[in-house]
Every structure is written in C-alpha cells, then in structure tokens.
Amino acid sequence: MNFTFRRKRITGVLVVVPENERSFAAEMKNFNFPEARSLKLKEVMGFDKRRVVEPGVCVSDLVVFGLEHLFASDLLKREEIDALLLFTQTPDHFVPPTSNIIQGRLGLKQDMLCLDISQACAGFVIGLMQAFMLLEQESIKKVVLVNADVLSRKASPKDRNIYPLIGDAASIVVVERDTEDSIIQADLKMDGSRAGALTIPAGGLRQPSTMETGILEDVGDNNLRAKDHLFMDGAAIFNFVQTEVPPLMEGLLARTGVSKDEVDYFLCHQPNRFMLQKLAEKMKIPYDKMPNNVVEHFGNNSGVSIPTVIAYNLANRLLQERVRVCLAGFGAGLTWGAMLLNLGPLSFNAIIEHK
Amino acid sequence: MKSVIEILKEIRPEFDFAASSDFIADGLLDSFDMVTLVSALDKNYGISIPGTDIVPEHFLNRETIEALLRKCGAQP
Numbered sequence: 101m102n103f104t105f106r107r108k109r110i111t112g113v114l115v116v117v118p119e120n121e122r123s124f125a126a127e128m129k130n131f132n133f134p135e136a137r138s139l140k141l142k143e144v145m146g147f148d149k150r151r152v153v154e155p156g157v158c159v160s161d162l163v164v165f166g167l168e169h170l171f172a173s174d175l176l177k178r179e180e181i182d183a184l185l186l187f188t189q190t191p192d193h194f195v196p197p198t199s200n201i202i203q204g205r206l207g208l209k210q211d212m213l214c215l216d217i218s219q220a221c222a223g224f225v226i227g228l229m230q231a232f233m234l235l236e237q238e239s240i241k242k243v244v245l246v247n248a249d250v251l252s253r254k255a256s257p258k259d260r261n262i263y264p265l266i267g268d269a270a271s272i273v274v275v276e277r278d279t280e281d282s283i284i285q286a287d288l289k290m291d292g293s294r295a296g297a298l299t300i301p302a303g304g305l306r307q308p309s310t311m312e313t314g315i316l317e318d319v320g321d322n323n324l325r326a327k328d329h330l331f332m333d334g335a336a337i338f339n340f341v342q343t344e345v346p347p348l349m350e351g352l353l354a355r356t357g358v359s360k361d362e363v364d365y366f367l368c369h370q371p372n373r374f375m376l377q378k379l380a381e382k383m384k385i386p387y388d389k390m391p392n393n394v395v396e397h398f399g400n401n402s403g404v405s406i407p408t409v410i411a412y413n414l415a416n417r418l419l420q421e422r423v424r425v426c427l428a429g430f431g432a433g434l435t436w437g438a439m440l441l442n443l444g445p446l447s448f449n450a451i452i453e454h455k
Numbered sequence: 456m457k458s459v460i461e462i463l464k465e466i467r468p469e470f471d472f473a474a475s476s477d478f479i480a481d482g483l484l485d486s487f488d489m490v491t492l493v494s495a496l497d498k499n500y501g502i503s504i505p506g507t508d509i510v511p512e513h514f515l516n517r518e519t520i521e522a523l524l525r526k527c528g529a530q531p
Contacts, residue, residue, distance in 0.1 A: 137467075137487075137491075144490055145490070335486040335510075338506065341506070342509070375506070378503075381503040381506075382506055
C-alpha cells in the first residue's frame, strides 16, 4: 500500500535508554552453549552491550522521564502537545491506555488525543504515518510520537535466541507541519498469516498467564523458554527480512524516481549486525550508508531502533543540516514499511539515560 | 584458502562433518551456526552469500555448501 504526505516534518528526536547496561560476555554463562560458540556469534551478530530496565520499570516511566527532560530543557512545552501517540508491545496495563497514564502523570491538557497502538519493530514508520494523518486536522499542530518497549521483561534469560539481543528504550519524536512544500512517500505491507513467527504466546486472553505458562521448557534447541516469554523463529524472521525488505525499499525508490545515490542514509530497524550487512550487500549499498551499530551499544530496542540510529549516528549533523533518508521498519505482525523523507535540521537530537 | 570442511571444523570442532550427509538433521549445525558459517565463508572466499540463500537446504552437507559457493562465484 502506498502513501503520500505533504508539508509534514520531524522537528526533534529524543531517545531514553535505561542506565543499566548489560554485557554479552558477562551473560554468556546463562546460556546452554559452549562459550566459544557464543563468542563467534557475538562477533558476527554484533552482540556486546545492551540497555535494560531494572525490575518494575515500565514504559510510562521511561516516557515520563524523557518528556520531563524536554519540558525542563525548554525544548517542548506541555500545552503544545495536541496528540500523544504511543506505539508499544509492552503497555503498563491492558486497561487503561498507557498514553493516558503518561498524560495524567505529566498533567497534560485535557483537550488532546492520547492513543496506544500495538506495533513493534515497524512501529516508527507506522507511527510517523499516523502522526502525519493527524496533522491534517486544523486543531492538531504538534504530535508527540512515542515508541517504547521494555521487552527484556518478557525475554527468557535462558534463551540465547532472544535474550542477548533485547534492549529497552523509549523515543520521543515531535512531528509538525512543514512550512516548505515537502513530500513524504511511504510503502507498507502486512502479512498476518505469519504472525506466529514473532509472538508472546501467553499472557493475553487467548492463553492467559498461569503457573504452567510461566514454567521454562526445553524448546529443543538448547534454549529454555516459557509461554509467557517472547518467542522468535529466528530463521523465519531472517528469511522474511531478506526476502521482503529489499524489494520494498527499492520499489519505493523506483516509484518516487529517486536513485540510491540520491539517498544519504538508509536507516533501518536494528535486529543485528549480520542481518543488516546482508541487507546492504543485497541492495548494493555501502555499509556506512546503512548504519548497523545500534545492537552492539543498546541492543535491539524494537520500534525505538530507528530513532536510536538517528540520534546515535547523526546527532550533531541533523541539528545543522537536512539529509534525505529512507527508513525501513520490519517485524511483528508480520509488518514491513519504508518511508522516504527529508530529515533535519532538528531542534534536538539526543540520547539520555533514565536514572 | 581453507576448505569447507576445515571451516566447519573451526565452528563445531567436536563433530566429524565428513561422516554426515545431513548436517541439519544430524544436529551438527543449527541456524546460528549457519550464520557463523556464512560469515566465515564470505571472508574465506571473498564473496557475499545472499541472505535469501541462508536456508537449511544449502547447508545439508559439503556438496550443497560447495554448490552454493560456486553459485556465488567462488571456487571451493
């Protein structure tokens, strides 16, 4: 599905990461694999440091911390927020929406929209699309797009498929109308028939959490996982990304008549270094135009990964300059989306630690 | 340049790859080993095995791996 948006722009990016840093080397002993094999995997996949929340820390805690930082720094005013969009797979509660909780904790005005949407690794691209659509309303001048997840709380410490790559984080991205006649193009696809490739089997109403769903099971590949834990069919997800994402991005470029050389950066979701290097190789894009360094510093932080790529790699440049970027998010659903837009100059673009 | 069997032995030194005709079914390689193997093969032969070719059927035994390498322009 194709989308076109006009006169919209991102004006600020803030990423909040937990202060708590874990290292793959220290955690290797938790996994039921020889250390030599895990070290080879570390080298290839880029596993090293990651940021995870302390027990009990929820999505709203990270987001409130980040928004209070922006208020205190005079980078955003409470009363300016007309819509708060929260994209998460790990809400504080089923009811009420976590975006309402954030609104209440921060004392934001009542004359605004709070909305939770369940999306993960493609959630930044879809979130921007939602923000752009809301900005068609005269009453909405500033949208705060939040992507946030604390998936480490749903990962089994005995599952080497998931645990060493998960990072927690929140991003706060301000989206507004552009005074210039800018055009943003996006393509989006979904395939719910493959939803089981990335799922948390228990904990919803289809299979409520019980004593049994919390028991670690040997799932046949030397990993232990409970039904309450996040499951990823790594081989299926890898194949999905390699098969679906390059034609999506190349199709978007072809549709808009933009060459790869005319794109300054391809900013993708950050599952691991190897997967991104293979994407770059397939698309014949130099590694430095498709950064892959988020996992090694922060872990795979779900829908926050694209804002993290932006803030980590282009922090100062985007305060001064405008660059053309192609974004690509892909993951649970299955969902995959790409977006071509100009980015910058931004009024803020930074990473801070939640303490 | 190392042979395919030499590279396999570096990844899983505890196994006799020459004695197996199905590395996956015999439990000699899992999906993460395949990733490690592809990275090693890319470096050893100076190629880039496409991500879409990283599927079990290309890693069943020495013959299928060598066929994949030839498809990617290498001379195993």
